[in-house]
Amino acid sequence: MKLSYMTAEQLVAKCIEIGSAQYDALMMDEIAKFNRLFDKIVAVEDELQRREGDQRRLLLALYDHENPQVRLNAIKATLAIAPDLGRKALEALAEAGEGIQSMDAGMCIFGLDDGTYKPT
């Protein structure tokens, strides 16, 4: 189904599906697959952003998701609309011992602090 035909809830479910697949791809050293999935999830997040009122806010519910890649994707996709909450979630993930996802959360914090990362 085309993304534009999906409900916002279906798009959120798609984010969980893709993020989980990205996690598995990293565990299996499948970098190319991870990157293909990255392009897909960016398209889903863009579709949510296009919806009236910027429906990316629905991704805030994924801050508690058990899969760290799903969590990380949701945080980074919502930093522009929930900077304080997103920052706290990034800090928590950076400290959580979740491997690459914790590492990337830490790198995002460096970027936010020195101004080189400006979420949109």
Next chain:
Amino acid sequence: MLLDSYSSGGLRAKWLGAAFSVQLRLGELAKSLKANFDPNQPRDDRGRWTDTGSNSSGNSDTKLKNQIIKEVALLLARAAAKEVTFGPFLGTLLNLLDAAQILDEAYPYIRSYLDLPKSLGELQEAVSNPAKAYDIHHLVEQTAAERDGFPRSMIDSPENLVRVPTLKHWEINAWYQTKNRRYGFQSPRKYLEGKDWATRLRVGREALIAVRVLKP
């Protein structure tokens, strides 16, 4: 409520739930490996089992072995981060690795993964003391730097070399290759193309801190 799971007393129950899930998967993986185990299977220069050489048991088993090691290391790292007591469960994990006949190979990698962060000086000094389950890592990525015209004398200088746990090295390398919103929707490696030495060094140092190898 958002973020509650990060700060509440329910962490232990949450971790144990995740641990049980991993335990089940590890059991399945161990069975598969045991059925196809070849003690002579070659490993690459970073310690990962490879399918090159005489063994032809299939690509999936190679990935499974590496996945098992990463899964166990991550599980213990999560426990350490959350200060969860995992004593009895650790025995179960070790038994599963033993059942798959990879405990002796896996243990040093898992142990080094749990090293506490060190100073830059300590990591640089350790380069002269190679050890199993540790790799020599270039703070400024060597292949990309060489491609952009930086001399080997800079790339291989003592200041640019550190000894890091092998599994952390895998994570750093994977991170450099994966697309990322923070770097303009491209991989950090791609983002750093054409950048000066100082920028590459800053990212390299931050990566070591973020992956908990270097003290902040």
